[in-house]
Amino acid sequence: MGSSLRRQDYTEAARRALKDALWHNSINMAELFGFPKEAMIIEVEIAVQDPEAVDCEALKSVFPYGQISVTAVQGGLDVPRPVGLPTVIANAAISVSFDMEKATEASA
Template sequence: MIVEFGLGTSLRRGSYTEAAARAVRAALWRNSINLAEYMGVGKEDMVIDVHIGCARPDRVDTSVLAEVFPYGKTSFTVSEGGLDVARPEGTGNPTVMAQAALIVSVEVPHA
């Protein structure tokens, strides 16, 4: 019913998990989602499919991402995407960019 998008970065540490968490926060806190109230269900009943794109999907800890969500049932798909930007001097961690897409739905009881 709702799709939200966000971009997150880790500028110096090269943390893919932190970049993904910032992308999730950007998607969540940009909007006030009243879907549960509108559909007459509890917020804890929202189903949130989280898709993360970053250059190193194996370095994203989804248990950390799950803690970002205040409610809802989350599932995660982390795939290759995003962007790593190398430092001009050629040393150190790259700047990591991750994208998040949150697909929110609810099971609506039949009347």
């Protein structure tokens, strides 16, 4: 989860959600399966109230490696404030996988 407290910046809320997810989880699957980190297929789904306001391309820079795809969908929460823009809350889901068939074919 990430938020934009005062600017209603959906991309920044999403970026904070991604950084929070990465900070709390280690993605070390590449080493476990003997793949290079660049082979990771990372699929990201960002949920916010205004998916069109998210710069999905800019969010790819959060990840240091891998094949990244980012999609914004309806969700999250906009919390009204008495004065000013609402607080934006974004939720992020990250899925990591590998093309296992490709690796098996290459080693045969």
